[in-house]
Amino acid sequence: MFSPEGPRLRELAVQALSSVERGYDLLAPKFDHTPFRTPDSVLDATASALWRAGPFGSGLDLCCGTGAGVDVLRQVCEETVTAVDFSAGMLDVARARTRPAGPPVTWVRADARALPFGPVFDLVVSFGAFGHFLPRELPGLFAQVHSVLRPGGRFVFPVVAPPRPGSLTHGMLLGFDAAMRVRNAVRRPPFVMYYRAVRFGDWERALTRSGFLVEYWALPEFGWRRDGSPRVRLVVARRPEA
Known part of the structure; x- marks a missing residue:
């Protein structure tokens, strides 16, 4: 949950009533102290899995936020790392927290739906960003x-198994999404942040439609569900060689 260093309720209310870009500009200084940031355990497990598959050349952190994914890329990429986000506030915080060791990092302010790059990356990662996109936007995203990856390049992101219907977590996520839908029905501009709008099947269909070959890597650090499926896995989408 929120740590004492995190945003106060009033700050969250102001952010939620702003646009997505303005809201994250305001949240950026305290973002790392909120539950919205991807946990270090997931980042470390992703880095370990990519290390076993690598090394890679150039990497891109898509919707980088405060740069947690940049730290992952700098562990597995040997050439350069690029981070892109449309929030200037997030980029400022990420730039300030970057450690000196590792490949150089280029920070780019841009919309993920219109990336200003050619096919120059071997690896693209993203952490916790897809709740800001509606299902109909996924194929374009x-x-x-796909267009910025070299042939054979990979697009990787972690997914957590959905909570059991009827559980407290499931109810909380549905309640959050319902509150956001009400907010967006009565106020403009919208603040797109839904936990249940994009489902596993949406990702797979959109990736396949975009030309990717999709596979899944279990992250055994998080254990297994009763049905034998992993609690957390990596979606690994590869751009074909030809």
């Missing part, structure tokens, strides 16, 4: 990722 993934087509953009």
